[in-house]
Amino acid sequence: MSDWKQSTINGGSLKHVPLETGSNGWASPPGNLFNLRDKNYFTKKTKSPSSAAYLLHPVGVDWLKSGSKLDHVLSRADNRIIHALKDSDNKKTFVLAVNLQVPGRDQHSAVFYFATDEVIPANSLLYRFINGDDSFRNSRFKMVNRIVKGPWLVRTAVGGYSACLLGKALNCHYYRGENYLEIDVDIGSSKIATAILHLALGCVNSVTIDMGFVVEAVEEEELPERLLGAVRICQMEMSSATVVSATGGVKGVTPGGVSSSRVADDCDADK
Template sequence: MNQTQSSADDNNPKPARTVAMSAVPEWITETINGGSARHVDLHTGIDGWASPPGDVFSVRSADYFDNKQKCPGGDYLLSPAGVDWLKSSTKLDNILARPDNRFAHALRKAQSLGRSQNGFIFAVNFQIPGKEHYHAVHYFATEEPIPSDSLLKRFMEGDDESYRNQRFKIVSQVVKGPWIVKAAAGQFGAFLVAKTVRCTYHKGPNYFEVDIDTGSWPILSALVRLMLEYSRNLTVDIGYVIEAREEDELPERLIGGVRLCHMEVSSAFVVAPQPMKPYRMMGSAEASQADNTH
């Protein structure tokens, strides 16, 4: 799948478009541009997210087991669909199952109109516990069938928790930031997160979600807290891949990636522990603006 490019306008980003200029479904355009976490310019954006080209990440090449060489990540399997930066009084699990999740709602709405019947969402939910619980949720989407022989398909379809824990990998880099953060984050450049951090997996009819409890491992918890402290001065790329362990699984393919640009911790969207009618779509720009007018 072709990668998503950012608009050059921070304040009014246009709908994301692919390199090949293929049409982006309306519901994905809505999720990209409708969040309180804004879709911003890849190079100059502030307090928002963008989608870096897959080539900024390094993955295992076709000859990796012969020469240990890595290669640029290339095209994503799924299109970046948005980011939520949330705050709640409790830890939020299985966010895509909530009726007030704006991504799941946008897909349901499209399907009720007879569109996007093959729409699918993949989400990674970083849970950051504390006196106030924060959540950084990265969403990716597609309307194309996920290849049946892909590692991603096996990862999602099976019920083998051990396989998932051994294969789900985060690749990341600090693009801009103080040396103390770059030094601390260096060991997490390619990180099999579930080997040391508690992860839970949630599968629905048209979604798959990975919840990562960053507080379950003190080293990662300390790094996340450090990054939050310096978040206004940080630009970070985060990508996701299912690790290849056999030669016929190479080269690795990126599921998707996001760039977090100088995020303001205080801009988190406040979410109720339990959704109540009328539903207020979590992370939506419209709901955030309504809150600010009261």
């Protein structure tokens, strides 16, 4: 593993912890814990545990707190991932950041960073997603969740395993930089999602959840589905968030489009 990745994995307010025993941190769950569309999905509607490696390697998680919603975190002057990337010798590195924006009296962001040092094939689904328009991205960006540990109430509200097309269920903003794509997911754009999230946050220090991100396959040649990447959040403490200034960013790429719809229509339909 390159030095810049090692430093970002072990940095940040949420530390990298052991998969089975860690707490107040994050880990990388194996892909076979997630059931994704397999090569027979369009003929037999079958799903299988994902045995393939992630398309992008997890390189860090930030848990941030601010007085206002944090948009386009990769454009911020204080973003540690961008600083590490600039110091890297590998100029082919590409970063995908998923910024889950958590509404509340204090605004929080859970930001998951994934990266590859390899050139992304021009004919691949991942390449099309990175360089496509927002309509294409919204129709394909999917999150799959597993509750590993948690109170009965949270398991009931969230479900043991669920899938959601985030680009259709919530407002998503896409920021395309020279060597990155950031996806800001506004959880506050849905009353249902906000209510479920606040329920989970009320007992977050007893919840462990696996979150995987996928570009949904809708054509035969796009099968089997593969995880962009996945993280396990292990019994996080709300107070562990790094406090950042709402004005700490710098001018960067303007957002693309926004998509919104009802959560109930686009989540849990593809478990």
